[in-house]
Amino acid sequence: MQVPGSNGGSMSTGELGTETVKMSTSNDRDWRVVYASRLRLTDFVVIAVVVAATQFVWFGFSASGLPQRGDIGFLAVSYTSISVALVLIWWLTLSVYGSREDRVVGTGSLEYKIVVDASLRVFGLFAILAFLFQIEFSRGYFFISLPIGTVTILLSRWIWRKWLNAQREKGEFSARVLLVGSEVSVLHTARELGRHPHSGYRVVGACIPSGKIASHLGETSIPVVGRVDHIGPAIAASGADTIVITSSDELPPEKIRELSWSLEPGRQHLVVAPSLTDIGGPRIHTRPVAGLPLIHVETPRYEGxxxxxxxxxxxxxxxxxxxxxxxxxxxxxxxxxxxxxxxxxxxxxxxxxxxxxxxxxxxxxxxxxxxxxxxxxxxxxxxxxxxxxxxxxxxxxxxxxxxxxxxxxxxxxxxxxxxxxxxxxxxxxxxxxxxxxxxxxxxxxxxxxxxxxxxxxxxxxxxxxxxxxxxxxxxxxxxxxxxxxxxxxxxxxxxxxxxxxxxxx
Incomplete structure (x- = not known):
């Protein structure tokens, strides 16, 4: 097989045995797309309801049946127009900051942090515009919309997370994982992922150096579907959409690079598990240096x-x-x-x-x-x-x-x-x-x-x-x-x- 290189040439990957594999479920919508679309709909409904209710409670309606109007510089624009703009900007900002990406939803606190951060930035933007253009916004209107809207979005995300966790307990709405590496590292990773189904990684197969096809990994029910040097057929056989490399001793850097090129963009994902355990996310920083993705681990501090x-x-x-x-x-x-x-x-x-x-x-x-x-x-x-x-x-x-x-x-x-x-x-x-x-x-x-x-x-x-x-x-x-x-x-x-x-x- 020939894999295109960055300079327009090609590279052989016959030894590695990788090839661009079309998913057997390519006609089905990916669970990531389905879940993100549901979050988009729920976020829009929540924001629209909160903003509309805030406008009604704060301003009511004038005798003519039209919403009261605010003085915006040389224009007089109704608060209905402001509310529509607020709803759209708030909803889009949640997308821009990646609050619905599969890497953050379902587990951990990062999803909630992004929602809060995006909400604060939306209202910071309106505050800056009001200052620069001398716009006379009603402060109460925004002070009510911000906390109530943010809390309500967080509540809806929490409810969706409970639903997602229930689905993941049944093996659904999870990445189908193929583990690649030494037998010891693969078995350790499989056990840890199996203990935390809410993380959204369901192991469906393993590639180990011995490649004992038709056998199972250790005492688990995980099938061994190939050797580490023949991953392409293993991906097709297992139907995996995520390849997790648990150790790199068996896979030199050039083979990992070739493997990443061979995956179907947007449908298949590559994850490299470093030999770091029980290290919290805030202590880990990735810094590319001379083409090397160096991982910096901050040492814990207990003083000050x-x-x-x-x-x-x-x-x-x-x-x-x-x-x-x-x-x-x-x-x-x-x-x-x-x-x-x-x-x-x-x-x-x-x-x-x-x-x-x-x-x-x-x-x-x-x-x-x-x-x-x-x-x-x-x-x-x-x-x-x-x-x-x-x-x-x-x-x-x-x-x-x-x-x-x-x-x-x-x-x-x-x-x-x-x-x-x-x-x-x-x-x-x-x-x-x-x-x-x-x-x-x-x-x-x-x-x-x-x-x-x-x-x-x-x-x-x-x-x-x-x-x-x-x-x-x-x-x-x-x-x-x-x-x-x-x-x-x-x-x-x-x-x-x-x-x-x-x-x-």
């Missing part, structure tokens, strides 16, 4: 304004929550005291920032001699958590009142005082016991670079149902990629996790 910013947020939030929840705290304290004999609060030494210990507070949810009974439970190996964390779904030490408190995480409310004192944070890694720390591998100690939290990624991702490896991975990911925006998202997810009570025991 960022740490003070987190502390200020913790102090204000914990103080407000203690004040608002004080009736609840008092009521729980009375119920615990009257329910079973013993102290209301349970104090336990935990390891915090920089390995320093502190007394973590909880409402007592177990019998007074719970610690003495722990050795007996260890002896019969009844732990249902993981190798290091001891957890039981039906722990006999938990009191009837304690079961209710644990179900909804009410036993952890006194930790707000730990946050206010500076021993903990609202969001952070799980606070471990010293006996757990003694079993840590060296890299796990990085979790002590930040204060432990009442909630965190471990809380919103399964809690006690997580394996030890997943718990460590989530804690280290948080420490390495912390941001205030991420903290706010975790707080929102915490409410859902607590109400669902999944993994709470």
């Amino acid at each position: 304004f960022k740490r003070y910013q987190k502390r200020i947020f913790d102090v204000i939030s914990s103080a407000a929550l203690i004040l608002v929840l004080s009736p609840v705290l008092i009521a729980i304290a009375i119920v615990v005291r009257l329910g079973t004999p013993g102290d209301v609060l349970f104090r336990q030494e935990r390891v915090g920032l920089d390995g320093e210990t502190f007394d973590m507070l909880k409402f007592r949810s177990m019998v007074p001699n719970a610690e003495a009974l722990l050795n007996d439970l260890h002896a019969v190996e009844r732990s249902e958590g993981n190798n290091i964390l001891f957890k039981m779904k039906d722990d006999p030490r938990v009191t009837p009142v304690g079961k209710i408190l644990r179900r909804y995480s009410l036993d952890e409310l006194p930790q707000l005082f730990n946050v206010f004192k500076g021993e903990m944070s609202l969001i952070g890694p799980r606070p471990p016991l010293q006996r757990e720390v003694d079993l840590y591998e060296t890299h796990v100690h990085r979790r002590f670079l930040m204060k432990p939290g009442i909630t965190g990624l471990w809380q919103v991702s399964g809690r006690s149902d997580l394996s030890w490896e997943d718990s460590v991975r989530l804690d280290l990911y948080y420490v390495e990629n912390w941001s205030m925006v991420g903290d706010f998202l975790i707080l929102l997810k915490t409410a859902r996790a607590v109400l669902g009570s999944s993994g709470a025991y």
